[in-house]
Amino acid sequence: MPFKNLQPRVAAILHNEEETVDNRLTQVCEVLQTTIGYYDWVGFYFANHEARTLHLKAFAGEPTEHTVIPFGKGICGQVAESNENFVVADVKAQNNYIACSMYVKAEIVIPLFKDGKNIGQIDIDSHIADPFSKEDEKFLEWVNEKVAEIL
Numbered sequence: 001m002p003f004k005n006l007q008p009r010v011a012a013i014l015h016n017e018e019e020t021v022d023n024r025l026t027q028v029c030e031v032l033q034t035t036i037g038y039y040d041w042v043g044f045y046f047a048n049h050e051a052r053t054l055h056l057k058a059f060a061g062e063p064t065e066h067t068v069i070p071f072g073k074g075i076c077g078q079v080a081e082s083n084e085n086f087v088v089a090d091v092k093a094q095n096n097y098i099a100c101s102m103y104v105k106a107e108i109v110i111p112l113f114k115d116g117k118n119i120g121q122i123d124i125d126s127h128i129a130d131p132f133s134k135e136d137e138k139f140l141e142w143v144n145e146k147v148a149e150i151l
């Protein structure tokens, strides 16, 4: 697992105040997507709590048409309401799932908290079946904590 090696790279990207926050988030998506073989799509969605929608702010991988997702819809929308990690080993087994690509077999969504409030999430799609472990969850929770520090 390259997570230990990735942490300093992610921290350096996020601390680079010469770039906008949006650019830094895109660079984090890119480094995760290119370094971890089974991370085929990586994106950050952020919540509009008044409208109860999630909005795609940064991503790496194929463009998706699902740039706005209502709370409660799909894996992402469920995490907006549950405030809990959602690890999906097999997307075909999910009823409430929004398909972004026919190649996706698994997905992990980790909520992003700022001052205790669920303000968004990191979402990762994989073309490999059941690839995510507790190590992915812990690493992505750490990424989200670091992102929260610059928001």
Ligand code: SME
Binding pocket: 041, 043, 064, 066, 069, 073, 074, 075, 076, 077, 096, 097, 098, 099, 100, 107, 123, 125
């Ligand atoms: N599959 C997600 C939608 C977002 S795409 O993966 C980029 C879901 O079910 O919420």
